[in-house]
Amino acid sequence: MSSTASAHAAHGDPHGHGGGHSGADHESAHGGHGSHPSYVAHHFDTAKQQFDTGKFGIWMFLVTEVLFFSGLFCAYLLYRAHHPEIFIYAHHYLDTKLGAINTIVLLFSSLTMAWAVRAAALGQKKVLVWMLILTLACAFGFLGIKYIEYSHKIHDGLVWGRAFNPAHLVEDYHGPDPKNVHIFFGIYFGMTGLHGIHVLGGIVVIGWLLKRALRGEFHSQNYGAVDFVGLYWHLVDLIWIYLFPLLYLIH
Amino acid sequence: MSDSQLATTSAPRVHAAEPEQNYLNCSRGFWSWALTLDHKRIGVMYLAGVTFAFFLGGVFALAVRTELIAPGYTIMDADTYNQMFTLHGAVMVFLFLIPSIPASFGNFVLPVMLGAKDVAFPKLNLMSFYLWVTGAIFFVAVLFTSGLDTGWTFYTPYSTTTGTSVVFATMGAFILGFSSIFTGLNFIATIHMMRPPGMGWFRMPLFLWGLYATSLIQVLATPVLGITLLLLIVERLAGVGIFDPAMGGDPVLFQHFFWFYSHPAVYIMILPAMGVMSELFATFSRKHVFGYRFIAMSSVAIALLGFLVWGHHMFVSGQSRLIGMVFSAITFSIAIPSAIKVFNWLATMYKGVIWLTTPMWYALSFLFLFGIGGLTGLFLGTMSTDIHLHDTYFVVAHFHYVMVGGTLIAFLGAMHYWWPKMFGKMYNEKLGAIGAWGVFLGFNLTFFPQFVLGTRGMPRRYYNYEEWEGFESLHFWSTMGSYLLGASLMLILVYLIQSLVKGKQAPVNPWGAASLEFTTSSPPPHFNFDVTPTVGEPYDFDDLVFDAKTGGYVRQEARNS
Numbered sequence: 040m041s042s043t044a045s046a047h048a049a050h051g052d053p054h055g056h057g058g059g060h061s062g063a064d065h066e067s068a069h070g071g072h073g074s075h076p077s078y079v080a081h082h083f084d085t086a087k088q089q090f091d092t093g094k095f096g097i098w099m100f101l102v103t104e105v106l107f108f109s110g111l112f113c114a115y116l117l118y119r120a121h122h123p124e125i126f127i128y129a130h131h132y133l134d135t136k137l138g139a140i141n142t143i144v145l146l147f148s149s150l151t152m153a154w155a156v157r158a159a160a161l162g163q164k165k166v167l168v169w170m171l172i173l174t175l176a177c178a179f180g181f182l183g184i185k186y187i188e189y190s191h192k193i194h195d196g197l198v199w200g201r202a203f204n205p206a207h208l209v210e211d212y213h214g215p216d217p218k219n220v221h222i223f224f225g226i227y228f229g230m231t232g233l234h235g236i237h238v239l240g241g242i243v244v245i246g247w248l249l250k251r252a253l254r255g256e257f258h259s260q261n262y263g264a265v266d267f268v269g270l271y272w273h274l275v276d277l278i279w280i281y282l283f284p285l286l287y288l289i290h
Numbered sequence: 291m292s293d294s295q296l297a298t299t300s301a302p303r304v305h306a307a308e309p310e311q312n313y314l315n316c317s318r319g320f321w322s323w324a325l326t327l328d329h330k331r332i333g334v335m336y337l338a339g340v341t342f343a344f345f346l347g348g349v350f351a352l353a354v355r356t357e358l359i360a361p362g363y364t365i366m367d368a369d370t371y372n373q374m375f376t377l378h379g380a381v382m383v384f385l386f387l388i389p390s391i392p393a394s395f396g397n398f399v400l401p402v403m404l405g406a407k408d409v410a411f412p413k414l415n416l417m418s419f420y421l422w423v424t425g426a427i428f429f430v431a432v433l434f435t436s437g438l439d440t441g442w443t444f445y446t447p448y449s450t451t452t453g454t455s456v457v458f459a460t461m462g463a464f465i466l467g468f469s470s471i472f473t474g475l476n477f478i479a480t481i482h483m484m485r486p487p488g489m490g491w492f493r494m495p496l497f498l499w500g501l502y503a504t505s506l507i508q509v510l511a512t513p514v515l516g517i518t519l520l521l522l523i524v525e526r527l528a529g530v531g532i533f534d535p536a537m538g539g540d541p542v543l544f545q546h547f548f549w550f551y552s553h554p555a556v557y558i559m560i561l562p563a564m565g566v567m568s569e570l571f572a573t574f575s576r577k578h579v580f581g582y583r584f585i586a587m588s589s590v591a592i593a594l595l596g597f598l599v600w601g602h603h604m605f606v607s608g609q610s611r612l613i614g615m616v617f618s619a620i621t622f623s624i625a626i627p628s629a630i631k632v633f634n635w636l637a638t639m640y641k642g643v644i645w646l647t648t649p650m651w652y653a654l655s656f657l658f659l660f661g662i663g664g665l666t667g668l669f670l671g672t673m674s675t676d677i678h679l680h681d682t683y684f685v686v687a688h689f690h691y692v693m694v695g696g697t698l699i700a701f702l703g704a705m706h707y708w709w710p711k712m713f714g715k716m717y718n719e720k721l722g723a724i725g726a727w728g729v730f731l732g733f734n735l736t737f738f739p740q741f742v743l744g745t746r747g748m749p750r751r752y753y754n755y756e757e758w759e760g761f762e763s764l765h766f767w768s769t770m771g772s773y774l775l776g777a778s779l780m781l782i783l784v785y786l787i788q789s790l791v792k793g794k795q796a797p798v799n800p801w802g803a804a805s806l807e808f809t810t811s812s813p814p815p816h817f818n819f820d821v822t823p824t825v826g827e828p829y830d831f832d833d834l835v836f837d838a839k840t841g842g843y844v845r846q847e848a849r850n851s
Contacts, residue, residue, distance in 0.1 A: 110518055221531060
């Protein structure tokens with residue numbers, strides 16, 4: 040049976056391609072039977088296949104993101120295991136209050152992002168636009184607070200490598216003498232910096248979503264992009280949820 | 291359907307004089323290629339790109355071999371020599387071997403074999419091509435700035451202290467990594483989501499299983515290389531000190547990070563090659579591939595086990611003996627799925643009707659060379675022998691037998707197998723066989739003496755050796771072999787390009803293969819198939835018979851009815 044099928048394919052079934060399609064009108068060449076809406080790319084059969092493929096792809100991308108960060112988490116783990124005193128000592132320099140506020144800001148932005156996905160799926164254009172604007176505002180807020188933190192650290196000489204030159208020492212610390220405290224700040228700036236770059240990336244893609252949302256491109260049959268960016272945003276949030284206790288709340 | 295019907299309707303597409311519509315001529319102009327989303331054109335662009343990279347890496351290799359032909363200064367000083375072998379390794383690994391088969395032939399063939407219209411994310415596909423180009427530009431920038439002399443492995447602390455263009459090279463490798471990740475992601479999504487009805491997992495041609503396993507590694511391992519290189523860049527530019535022992539950092543951590551990617555990367559290079567082999571052995575033995583499920587699953591097994599063996603590169607780095615034993619044991623276990631493949635290919639040929647075409651010569655070369663490459667790996671996976679062989683020419687010979695004898699041979703085999711499909715032209719079969727034999731002999735002459743050099747104590751990466759050491763004649767023959775290899779490769783390039791101009795029109799199915807890409811015209815139309823194909827058994831050769839009219843193979847029933 041299978042060989043019969045292949046035989047047909049081998050010669051290109053002469054009855055199969057009635058319509059004259061010369062490479063020029065590609066889009067119509069294989070649109071299939073009837074409806075192939077403009078938001079479904081030519082190589083997908085249905086909107087559902089396109090949505091599922093996109094979802095599969097974004098999850099895989101998130102796996103690569105986790106692995107990308109994993110190198111830094113490994114470095115953290117290793118140095119913390121070998122030199123716990125550096126981490127216990129140096130974390131006192133971090134501003135837990137600002138870190139906590141930023142955690143709340145990001146958690147709230149995850150809520151608004153999730154709401155945006157729901158609004159897109161239900162075709163509520165106005166809600167979608169507002170939720171995206173709120174999410175963007177949170178992202179900018181997060182970076183603003185991070186900027187304040189960074190500038191304090193840099194001002195006090197709390198940086199990586201040989202430039203490490205603290206303006207003051209930690210007072211309430213009673214443990215072994217920590218050497219190479221700059222390693223902590225190398226890891227701190229590495230992890231939060233890479234996270235910050237991801238927040239910036241999030242701002243770009245959410246801005247792109249906002250532009251498309253204002254044009255009214257999203258509706259219940261076509262809201263994949265919002266969903267996928269949403270997943271990315273939740274991951275950025277999740278990574279911060281790990282960074283906050285690992286860097287700020289050490290005891 | 292009758293013959294008369296064929297003649298009136300579909301036959302003109304097979305052997306007509308007037309040019310037919312296909313993916314090559316459906317649109318013209320620079321931008322129709324530069325901005326194409328067609329996986330076939332992207333595959334062809336990749337093929338041109340990786341071939342150029344291979345040429346570049348080959349020139350460096352010949353420079354290295356020429357320097358080593360005799361003791362003392364031959365054509366370059368020691369610093370230039372260090373740059374040459376570094377650039378040879380880095381260009382070959384990052385620009386050629388890793389993207390070679392998947393990005394060129396994989397891109398071209400994967401959707402067609404699957405019966406799909408394109409890969410899942412065509413724009414991402416184009417983007418990964420341009421990332422490859424950008425990475426390549428960075429490597430060229432290295433050439434025109436202060437060069438690179440760290441070895442392709444970028445080991446710290448040397449790479450953080452040398453005055454050469456480490457940042458350009460690592461930026462290049464970083465960007466190439468993303469190209470590789472996106473290709474892998476695209477392939478996995480395509481194989482999962484774009485299979486047409488009837489194409490079950492175990493009805494996929496084995497090349498697709500090879501690509502699937504490769505893509506898993508690309509997606510799971512490459513991000514770790516990305517962050518490692520980023521840390522190296524930050525270390526160099528900002529002096530973070532994470533890998534610098536003088537600042538409390540750990541240089542061996544870099545080695546762990548690096549090999550966590552780079553060992554699996556070895557399987558990125560070899561798994562697609564093995565996939566090609568499964569196609570070649572079945573097609574040219576005219577016999578159903580033996581042990582389909584075992585070959586398919588052994589690809590996945592190799593991909594997964596490959597993540598657990600990186601420590602065998604570090605037996606002499608001071609890691610604990612226990613860890614060394616664990617890594618050694620897991621390394622040996624990879625021999626099992628590799629051997630499963632080799633024995634299954636042998637069993638496929640057994641009592642088959644072996645047809646010695648150019649691709650089949652490459653397949654037989656692969657079996658022989660990969661066999662030697664794999665078995666010599668056992669000496670390096672054993673800690674007690676590795677202590678002696680570590681960093682000698684034995685290692686160089688071993689991985690060249692796998693990377694060249696495996697991946698390059700399979701790349702050439704794939705090129706000769708799919709060339710008629712990609713460009714619609716047949717090449718000169720006699721020159722093809724001469725080229726294949728030249729590559730085989732030249733390769734062995736180059737690298738077999740290096741096993742002997744290694745066991746006699748010649749360290750790798752050395753600029754010089756003394757006359758009394760007795761390495762001279764072995765080095766001489768090795769260099770001669772490299773010239774023969776280079777000349778054979780040039781011959782191949784020449785007759786392949788000539789075939790584009792003067793070659794005979796290729797039939798739909800020149801080899802009598804049973805997978806779907808050989809059911810569409812050569813070259814395929816823009817959307818791969820004029821009619822969505824019905825999926826059959828990929829290794830059913832029974833009723834494929836030669837059709838003198840087209841010069842290719844057709845299904846018997848179609849011919850007789």
